[in-house]
Amino acid sequence: MRLFTLLDYRETACKFYLKKLKEIVKPITARELASKLNKDKRIVNHYLTKLMKKDLIKVDKSKVAYLYSFK
DSSP: OOOOOHHHHHHHHHHHHHHHHHHHOSOBOHHHHHHHHTOOHHHHHHHHHHHHHTTOEEEEOSSSSOEEEEO
């Protein structure tokens, strides 16, 4: 039996945020997403940044608050 590692948790969390962005459909700020999910903005931003670095989400940096959306 394999232990659930921190890496597994992070991958599961990334999938969770990716799924939520897909469900929302329209671009959303990290603050709005955090509010909808009742999560801390810093945590949401951490995972959005991970997804952005993996090129799994689109990011509109033309506004003061970045807009994130599913690719």
